[in-house]
Amino acid sequence: xxxxxxxxxxxxxxxxxxxxxxxxxxxxxxxxxxxxxxxxxxxxxxxxxxxxxxxxxxxxxxxxxxxxxxxxxxxxxxxxxxxxxxxxxxxxxxxxxxxxxxxxxxxxxxxxxxxxxxxxxxxxxxxxxxxxxxxxxxxxxxxxxxxxxxxx
Numbered sequence: 001x002x003x004x005x006x007x008x009x010x011x012x013x014x015x016x017x018x019x020x021x022x023x024x025x026x027x028x029x030x031x032x033x034x035x036x037x038x039x040x041x042x043x044x045x046x047x048x049x050x051x052x053x054x055x056x057x058x059x060x061x062x063x064x065x066x067x068x069x070x071x072x073x074x075x076x077x078x079x080x081x082x083x084x085x086x087x088x089x090x091x092x093x094x095x096x097x098x099x100x101x102x103x104x105x106x107x108x109x110x111x112x113x114x115x116x117x118x119x120x121x122x123x124x125x126x127x128x129x130x131x132x133x134x135x136x137x138x139x140x141x142x143x144x145x146x147x148x149x150x151x152x
Contacts, residue, residue: 020109026088028139029116030054034133038081042072053078055088065090088116095120 033056034040041049042056053059057078065087066073077083095115096107107115111123113135116126 021080022089022092022112023107025112026055026085028135028142029113031090031142032135032138037086038079053084054081055084057084057087061091062087064120068094092116100124 019124030036033040033051037137038054039057040051040053042051043049043058046108052075055078057075058076060130062075062078065071069090071090073087074081085149092112092115096112098120099107099115107123110132114122114125114128116122117131118125122128141151
């Protein structure tokens with residue numbers, strides 16, 4: 001069973017090794033995270049949501065972006081599609097550039113997706129593999145329904 005799982009993981013990682021356009025990745029993540037619902041609330045702790053908006057942004061990601069870039073985003077900005085896209089772009093640019101310096105390679109699509117799910121070192125966490133597989137399923141399904149040039 002472990003061998004089959006490992007083969008699946010290696011297939012998924014090699015399948016996404018060629019990095020896609022960040023906008024393409026972001027657009028698929030909108031489906032994965034909220035099915036394109038800018039008002040989505042998720043990952044509740046009791047009665048309190050901890051993920052917000054179309055990209056299910058967490059406060060810690062907003063805090064990282066504000067700290068690194070000197071911006072002043074707040075949780076309510078996650079409900080604005082344009083702001084959510086900016087937060088995503090800044091967060092991923094920062095942490096993928098850290099990965100590139102640390103690892104000496106360009107961040108792949110798989111790395112970006114796993115960072116979005118698991119934080120700065122999410123690309124190394126076993127716990128983010130299920131999310132990468134979910135992303136691949138959504139991406140492949142979207143591209144089958146809509147040729148890539150139509151969903152960008």
